[in-house]
Amino acid sequence: MKILKSYKYISLALVLGIYLGACSPSKPTEASVEEPNKDGVSVDSLQAKNIGLTLTKFEVKDIRAHLKVKGKIDVPPQNMYSLSLPLGGYLKYTKLLPGMHFNKGDVIALIEDPKFIEIQQQYLVAKSKQQLLKADFERQNTLFEAKAVSEKVFQQVKSDYQTQQVTLRALEEQLKLIGINPLTLTAENLSGTIPLRAPINGFVGRVNANTGKYFSPTDVLFELVNPEDIHLSLNVFEKDINELEIGQNVTAYTNAASQKKYKCEIILIGKEVLEDNSVNVHCHFDSYDNKLVPGTYMNAEINKVYKAAFTLPETAIQYWEAKPVIFIKEGEGFKMQTVELGVSEKGFVQIISPEASWLQASIADKGSYALLMKLKNAAEEE
Numbered sequence: 001m002k003i004l005k006s007y008k009y010i011s012l013a014l015v016l017g018i019y020l021g022a023c024s025p026s027k028p029t030e031a032s033v034e035e036p037n038k039d040g041v042s043v044d045s046l047q048a049k050n051i052g053l054t055l056t057k058f059e060v061k062d063i064r065a066h067l068k069v070k071g072k073i074d075v076p077p078q079n080m081y082s083l084s085l086p087l088g089g090y091l092k093y094t095k096l097l098p099g100m101h102f103n104k105g106d107v108i109a110l111i112e113d114p115k116f117i118e119i120q121q122q123y124l125v126a127k128s129k130q131q132l133l134k135a136d137f138e139r140q141n142t143l144f145e146a147k148a149v150s151e152k153v154f155q156q157v158k159s160d161y162q163t164q165q166v167t168l169r170a171l172e173e174q175l176k177l178i179g180i181n182p183l184t185l186t187a188e189n190l191s192g193t194i195p196l197r198a199p200i201n202g203f204v205g206r207v208n209a210n211t212g213k214y215f216s217p218t219d220v221l222f223e224l225v226n227p228e229d230i231h232l233s234l235n236v237f238e239k240d241i242n243e244l245e246i247g248q249n250v251t252a253y254t255n256a257a258s259q260k261k262y263k264c265e266i267i268l269i270g271k272e273v274l275e276d277n278s279v280n281v282h283c284h285f286d287s288y289d290n291k292l293v294p295g296t297y298m299n300a301e302i303n304k305v306y307k308a309a310f311t312l313p314e315t316a317i318q319y320w321e322a323k324p325v326i327f328i329k330e331g332e333g334f335k336m337q338t339v340e341l342g343v344s345e346k347g348f349v350q351i352i353s354p355e356a357s358w359l360q361a362s363i364a365d366k367g368s369y370a371l372l373m374k375l376k377n378a379a380e381e382e
Helices: 004-022 043-050 114-145 153-176 239-241 368-381
Strands: 039-040 061-072 080-083 089-094 107-112 193-197 203-207 222-225 232-237 250-254 262-269 278-285 297-313 316-322 323-330 331-340 343-347 350-351
Touching: 043 239, 043 250, 061 278, 061 343, 089 239, 114 153, 193 343, 232 250, 239 262, 239 278, 262 297, 297 343, 316 368, 323 368, 331 368
Parallel strands: none
Antiparallel strands: 039 331, 061 232, 061 297, 080 222, 089 107, 107 193, 203 222, 232 278, 250 262, 250 297, 262 278, 297 350, 316 323, 323 331, 343 350
16 A cells, blocks of 8 residues: 555656656757847837938939049141141241241241242243144144145144143142242242241141251141141040940040139040050030140040939948948848949939849938947947
């Protein structure tokens, strides 16, 4: 009997021990421990109020930007004149100096050489002979039609007349090359000195000869510039070329007078990438200023408009490990996301290719720096 009672006590203690063991909390295993979210941070309403946290959303808007580049004043080849004389000669007189302005038709130099007299003489003699041969040709033509002269005689007279016409025409062109009008040339106005006249309106770029110096037909006496088509040549890096287009507005200025702004327009975008990974972009000035001389270095800002860009306030952008980030509201907290920034204007910054899920979400704006600090502190404590 005693043995049976003892057995009942032992059985009751065993059942009670198993029950209490099942009800007591078990020690968590390593697999059951959740990793903290390193990109997330939570704040309650009181914390949000204390840090002045405000929310914003993505806004689609046109945003303007300025691409800053450098370049210099340039003149297209068709507006540069290298002035020489086809027959050469001696420079008798000139008053030109680099930078001096002149008008088309102005006498810019006097050239002399004995061969000028010789050409004029040859022309006047040839002209007189041509008149004689013309009269003879007309007479022989009449006789030939009347069968009063042989065809051989007529053909010889005709050949002499036509040959003289060619000679006279060639001498006329030589006179025009040296600036002498054949129609006004007579024996009374023969001269060994001829005027060299300006072929354009413009200014002197360079003077390569001095008084008394002989120059050959291939020597360049003066380099003249026609400023009517003066333009700005800019060097734009290859990565920015796709953002440019013909007709885009440009503002240019020099280092010496940065307050003086010159309005330009892009007229040509080069197709060749240079050794420094830049491309030439040519711009035309809205109005010419004679202070703008070829070779002058200038700074420029190319105005760009990004249509329908996704933007956020600049105050919503923070930096984690030197990368721009934003904090997107998720439930009771915020999740940090890395973004790619574009251009900025008037307190807004372009976000390039944001994820579709972000566009309707609330984004931490003012006070987002406090979220960044809280996230950093949590990362340091781990």
